[in-house]
Amino acid sequence: MKKLLLILVGCTLIIALAACGSKTETGADGEKQKVIGVTMNNLSTEFTATLAKGIEEAAKAKNVKVIVNDGEGNPNKQIQQVETFIAQKVDAIIIQPLETEASSPAIEKAKKAGIPILNVNSITTAEPDAFVGSRDEESAELAIDYIAKMTGDKGNIVMMHGRPGQSAEIKRTTGAMDQLKKYPDMKLIAEQTAEWDRNKALNLMQNWLQAHKGQISAVFAQNDEMGMGALKAIEDAGLKKDIIVVSVDAISDALQSVKDGKLDATVFQNAKGQGAGAIDTALKIIAKESVEKEVFIPFELVTKENVDQYVTK
Structure with missing residues (x-):
């Protein structure tokens, strides 16, 4: 009886290992599904969670299997996840890089292994096979122009930066600084990172209100x-x-706050559009079709006047 039990356990392990090592699954039409590994930079943020949902919805519509991992704000974890995808021999990898430099080894490892890899939403110093996202400078330009409109092209501004070293932070800073040059009577009197975090931003704003009383x-x-x-x-x-x-x-x-007349404006970044674009581009690369090296989805300014059309997006 004990010998029979050992044989059954052994067979179960063999079946499980065979399943783990398979990079494709059979779809409803009998054809093998493509498998795409996805590493997101931090699924605890609403935007990234929406981006991941866009990837998953687009993959389901295309009969593609996606394995979505959470980098949890750690570029080294993202690199490890890409290494696992390489070992699993996925058909392609999509990465939302946490940082331009620290996440670059993930790109290099995938390319060395001969597996297509593309960046979604954020860039790296290392060049992937393609990028799908938006021009972060554009979001800052729209924001500064709207502030100028609301303040009569004058006044003192403070700017909260995202996580230093991340491409969105770098490019939104560049876009804001360049746009401010067009408004000489608007002065940037304070800038500091709050690392994309709501509570850190609350504390930072409280400090600024004390340090710059009546000036902001x-x-x-x-x-x-x-x-x-x-x-x-x-x-x-x-x-x-x-x-x-x-x-x-x-x-x-934020959209609800704009609708309620509290937040003056937000700039719409199409997370689901980026996710769908990433799946489409990955599939073209897998099929060895020609693709655009960069696919940009425009930002859109959202104010109380047009917010209703974005609430359900």
Whole structure:
């Protein structure tokens, strides 16, 4: 009896290992599915979770299997996940890089292994096979132009940066600084990172309100999480009528805040569009079709006047 049990356990292990080593599964039509490994930079943020959902929905529509992993804000973890995808012999890899430099080895490892890899939403110094995302400079340009419109092209601005070294932070900073040159009477009087975090932004805004009493005309937060944190600090201080707040991403509670007349504006970044574009591009690369090296999806300014059309997107 004991011998029979050992044989059964052994067979079960062999079957399980065979299943783990298979890179494709048979779809409903009898054809083998393509398998794409996906590593997201941090699924705890609403934007990244929406981006991942866009990838999963597009993959399901194309009968593609995706393995979605969470990098949990750690570029080394993303590199390890890419190494696992390589070992699993997936057909392609999609990465939302956490940092331009620290995430670059993941690109290099995939290319060395001969597996197509593309970046979605963020860039790396190492060059992938393709990039699908948006021009982050554009989001900052739209935000600064709207602030200028609301303040009459003058006043003092503070800017909350995202995580240093991440491409969105770098490019949104560049876009904002370049755009501010067009408005000589608008002055940037303070800038600091709040690392995309709502609570850190709330604390930072409280400090700025104390350090620059009565001097701040507007806040540009490089994402909505920080924008909502800044807004809370401003509301708590009873200063909302005096300070314009604009941020980026158009996450659900930011859209509701715009609708309620609290957040002045957000800039819509089409997470689901980026996700669908990443799947389409990956499949073209797998099929050895020609693809654009860079696929850009435009940002869109969202204010109280047009917010209703974005609430259900």
